[in-house]
Amino acid sequence: xxxxxxxxxxxxxxxxxxxxxxAASNRPWLKEFAQAPASLVLDDVVxxxxxxxxxxxxxxxxxxxxxxxxxxxxxxxxxxxxxxxxILTLGELGTFDEFGTYPVSVIxxxxxxRAYYAGxxxxxxxxxxxxIGCAESTDGGKSFIRLxxxxxxxYSIDEPFVMSGPKIRRFNGVYHLFYIAGTKWKLxxxxxEPVYRIRMATSTDGVNWAKHGHNLIETVVEADEAQASxxxxxxxxxxxxxxxxxxxxxxxxxxxxxxxxxxxxxDLTHWTRDDRVAGITVSAEGWDSEMLSYPHVFAVDGQVYMxxxxxxxxxxxxxxxxxVSPMSWGS
Amino acid sequence: xxxxxxxxxxxxxxxxxxxxxxxxxxSPQALEFPEFSRVYFATRSxxxxxxxxxxxxAFADMAKDFxxxxxxxxxxxxxxxxxxxxxxxxxxxxxxxxxxxxxxxYTCGWNRRASVSVDTAVGLVVSDDDGETFRRLxxxxxxxPSLHEPFLVGDAFVLKTADLFHMWYxxxxxxxxxxxxxxxxxxxxxxxxxxxxxxxxVKEDGVQILPDRIGPDECQALPSVxxxxxxxxxxxxxxxxxxxxxxxxxxxxxxxxxxxDLRTWTRDDAALDLQGGAGDWDSDMQCYPHxxxxxxxxxxxxxxxxxxxxxxxxxxxxxx
Numbered sequence: 001x002x003x004x005x006x007x008x009x010x011x012x013x014x015x016x017x018x019x020x021x022x023a024a025s026n027r028p029w030l031k032e033f034a035q036a037p038a039s040l041v042l043d044d045v046v047x048x049x050x051x052x053x054x055x056x057x058x059x060x061x062x063x064x065x066x067x068x069x070x071x072x073x074x075x076x077x078x079x080x081x082x083x084x085x086x087i088l089t090l091g092e093l094g095t096f097d098e099f100g101t102y103p104v105s106v107i108x109x110x111x112x113x114r115a116y117y118a119g120x121x122x123x124x125x126x127x128x129x130x131x132i133g134c135a136e137s138t139d140g141g142k143s144f145i146r147l148x149x150x151x152x153x154x155y156s157i158d159e160p161f162v163m164s165g166p167k168i169r170r171f172n173g174v175y176h177l178f179y180i181a182g183t184k185w186k187l188x189x190x191x192x193e194p195v196y197r198i199r200m201a202t203s204t205d206g207v208n209w210a211k212h213g214h215n216l217i218e219t220v221v222e223a224d225e226a227q228a229s230x231x232x233x234x235x236x237x238x239x240x241x242x243x244x245x246x247x248x249x250x251x252x253x254x255x256x257x258x259x260x261x262x263x264x265x266x267d268l269t270h271w272t273r274d275d276r277v278a279g280i281t282v283s284a285e286g287w288d289s290e291m292l293s294y295p296h297v298f299a300v301d302g303q304v305y306m307x308x309x310x311x312x313x314x315x316x317x318x319x320x321x322x323x324v325s326p327m328s329w330g331s
Numbered sequence: 332x333x334x335x336x337x338x339x340x341x342x343x344x345x346x347x348x349x350x351x352x353x354x355x356x357x358s359p360q361a362l363e364f365p366e367f368s369r370v371y372f373a374t375r376s377x378x379x380x381x382x383x384x385x386x387x388x389a390f391a392d393m394a395k396d397f398x399x400x401x402x403x404x405x406x407x408x409x410x411x412x413x414x415x416x417x418x419x420x421x422x423x424x425x426x427x428x429x430x431x432x433x434x435x436x437y438t439c440g441w442n443r444r445a446s447v448s449v450d451t452a453v454g455l456v457v458s459d460d461d462g463e464t465f466r467r468l469x470x471x472x473x474x475x476p477s478l479h480e481p482f483l484v485g486d487a488f489v490l491k492t493a494d495l496f497h498m499w500y501x502x503x504x505x506x507x508x509x510x511x512x513x514x515x516x517x518x519x520x521x522x523x524x525x526x527x528x529x530x531x532x533v534k535e536d537g538v539q540i541l542p543d544r545i546g547p548d549e550c551q552a553l554p555s556v557x558x559x560x561x562x563x564x565x566x567x568x569x570x571x572x573x574x575x576x577x578x579x580x581x582x583x584x585x586x587x588x589x590x591x592d593l594r595t596w597t598r599d600d601a602a603l604d605l606q607g608g609a610g611d612w613d614s615d616m617q618c619y620p621h622x623x624x625x626x627x628x629x630x631x632x633x634x635x636x637x638x639x640x641x642x643x644x645x646x647x648x649x650x651x
Contacts, residue, residue: 093515094447094506095481122445126415131476148478148537155452157530160471161415185415192414207478 007240007264010279012306012321015077017287019069020317021052024082029054029065035314036103036229037307038167039298040113040141045070045080046300047141048307049087049115050318051102063090064100064120068141073300076320088117088135088144096121096131096151103229103294106141107168107175109206113137115144116177118164119151126185126192130164131155132177134207153179153201153209161185162194165228167296168206171239175203176268178216178230178241186224188249195248198230198241200268216271217243217263224248227261229294232268235304235329239265242278242295242306254282257291260308280306280321287316294318299329332604332649337398339612339635341391342642343374346403350376350387357386357639358424358553359632361623362434362462367392367401368625369462370632371408371436372643373423385411386423386441390462395625397632397645409436409456409465417442417452417472424553424619426488427462430529434458436465437498439485440472447506447515451485452476453498455530473530474500479537483519486553489529490593496526497593499540499554499565507548509573516572521551541567541588541598548572551586556593557622559629559650563590566603566620566631583618585633603648605631612636613644622648 021034034050041047047070053062067083087104091097097119104117115137118130132153135144153163162182169176180196187193198216201209219225224247231242241263247256262278263271283289288310296307304323310316343356352374362369370391375384388409392402409425412418418440426437438454452472456465476482483503490497502522506515520539524532543549554567565588571581587603588596605620607613613635620633631648635641 091481092505094444094450094503094517096476098446121450123415124443124445125419129415134478148481150476150478150481152478154475154477155417155471156475157455157469157471157473160417160469182415184413187414194415 007262007274007277008325009277010323011325012280013324014280014283014288015320015322017310017317017319018071018077018307019048019050019079022316027082027084029086030067030082031055033064033314034069034317035064035309036165036294037296037309037318038103038105039296039307040106041073041298041300042070042140045073046076046298047071048318049104049106050314051104061122062100064102065090066101066104066117076300076305083142085143087137087142088115088146091119091146092149095119095149096129096154097133097146098122099128101133103165105166105168107170109136113141113144114168114206116152116166116168118166126194129155129161132163132166132179147207152207153177153211156211158213159199159211162196164196165230167229167231169232171234171268175206176232177201177203177209178232180228180230184224186248193248194226195224196226196228198227198243212269214269216269217241217261218273220261220273220275221245221247226251228258229296231296233297233329235327235331237331239268240297241265241271242297244293244295246291254290258293258313260292260295279325280308287311288319304329332602333646334649335647336608337645337647339642339644340393340397341370341372341400344641346391346400347405348374348389349404349407350374352376352387352389354640355386355638356642357634358619358621359634359643360424360426360555360621361625361630361632362427362429363623363625364392366395368395368397368623369393370643371425371427372639373421373425384421386421387411388422388425388438388465397625397630404463406464408463409438412440413470416440416470417450417475418454420449422454424486425456428489428491430491434462434465435529437487437489439487447517450482453484453487453500468530474498474524474532474534477534477536480522480534483517488554488556490556490558491529492593496529497556498524498526498532499556500524501552501554502537507572513573517550518548518572519550519552521554521567540596541586544569544586544598544600545571550575553619555621557624557629557650559624563593564622564650565590565596566622568618568620579615582616583638585617585620602651605633605646605648607635612641
């Protein structure tokens with residue numbers, strides 16, 4: 001419990017890689033990647049939604065699909081079931097989510113479940129654009145139907161492109177959507193790379209959103225630092241955010257790739273960044289020795305866990321860590 | 332009914348245009364000055380390789396009866412957007428209003444897509460020099476896709492009333508192929524949004540305000556509204572979804588509707604009855620209409636054959 005402005009670093013026990021997409025069979029849409037884990041706690045299992053890819057097409061291009069794996073609630077390293085089908089179809093010709101639905105974040109709403117997801121389209125001058133859509137499930141989260149063919153969080157005057165990485169939360173009776181918005185495309189050796197920052201929107205109905213309109217998290221490694229996966233929870237009397245960040249150029253390696261950052265806030269709008277609190281970094285060897293990304297923190301049965309990605313941004317799956325330092329979750 | 336035909340009033344090949352543009356003067360839209368009328372239009376530069384174009388905004392200052400061209404913009408009016416932005420590959424058209432002592436422009440920005448040819452969104456630009464040049468209020472659009480308007484939001488026309496800004500605009504409904512091997516064609520309709528400040532807009536989201544005349548795949552674009560003699564008049568253009576480039580019977584024509592309250596519209600194309608002249612510049616197609624008052628006289632500016640490749644013309648409509 002903290003009474004001063006600082007925060008004692010978290011202490012995590014790594015439980016190792018939990019799900020490897022290559023272990024799945026008879027699912028042609030699930031060949032590589034298990035990205036952006038996001039939890040839904042059910043009676044007997046913890047359902048972890050993730051995004052995956054079938055093999056690339058003849059032109060080397062991927063589509064992303066979203067699915068889930070059910071983990072035994074008594075032992076989260078034990079897989080009970082894997083989705084039989086992707087949870088959501090791809091969008092129609094010309095729509096924002098024609099070429100991918102990734103990542104996804106799920107929350108109960110009005111007796112149903114709602115998924116917020118980034119939809120991917122392909123462009124000509126840059127490789128892609130994304131916007132955030134919404135879909136509903138009436139079968140307990142196995143399948144979702146989109147509320148409409150367009151996005152609920154589109155590009156706007158100061159968020160011009162690459163709206164992605166949605167995480168849906170409900171605090172004080174109001175929906176909060178944390179997401180990323182692109183700020184620029186940088187041409188790096190002829191390849192267009194997006195720079196993005198963490199943003200927030202609020203809503204009472206989950207469909208009509210008011211954008212907060214400001215970057216929530218300052219940059220640390222460089223002015224063009226890219227930040228993703230803003231994962232917010234309330235504990236010990238304050239809001240906490242885990243996220244990931246990387247350099248804007250030459251980032252597909254150990255030195256400049258994703259790491260997990262941290263910030264805390266009294267009110268969800270003013271955030272103090274302090275990455276040392278995250279308390280987790282790359283391992284000396286193994287599946288998470290190069291980079292760490294897409295943190296997601298959740299609590300179940302008195303324990304707090306973090307799901308995250310390792311090397312290759314989830315190409316080989318996701319893992320879990322268990323919090324061993326004390327935390328009063330939700331209060 | 333048409334009271335008088337002025338014929339073609341502007342040919343882009345008669346002038347030196349900014350951005351090395353040669354042909355096309357599309358979607359003329361006027362801003363009235365005491366001594367002249369400034370007509371903005373979209374012209375085109377050719378990309379390296381010669382196969383693709385980019386639309387740019389330019390203008391011509393014309394006599395108030397649109398009989399002569401006084402001056403043409405000599406420098407770029409508005410640069411295209413940055414890499415990856417909604418208006419990177421073209422701006423066409425622009426709708427201009429006077430607001431807060433400035434000139435505000437509502438742009439339609441174009442960006443190229445992989446599976447379909449293009450997407451569009453509405454941007455907002457502001458001029459502090461009476462409309463000679465414009466700057467963006469931000470890099471993104473003020474009106475883009477939404478839950479029930481998934482793409483191709485554009486062609487904004489803004490009308491400032493005493494208490495509210497109204498916008499009529501185009502939104503896409505679907506992309507369809509004429510046959511399995513054909514490139515996709517788009518279906519779009521006209522929608523309505525309102526705003527208190529001209530910046531933050533509330534859409535009706537997916538509500539088509541005009542009925543179709545030639546079936547559910549009718550494409551409706553470029554609304555323009557004028558208050559004249561106690562009622563609101565709207566012109567727009569509409570066409571078939573396929574074959575509209577090459578088959579005259581399927582190309583753009585100009586439609587008409589009227590309203591007393593800006594909420595409900597009665598479509599009555601026959602009341603305007605704008606026909607192309609046989610063998611004339613607008614014989615095969617009439618498109619991108621714009622209603623404007625000049626010295627109190629209503630003019631209808633529009634493009635003719637080939638989507639305005641060879642310029643624009645005007646008529647004086649008899650607005651009842």
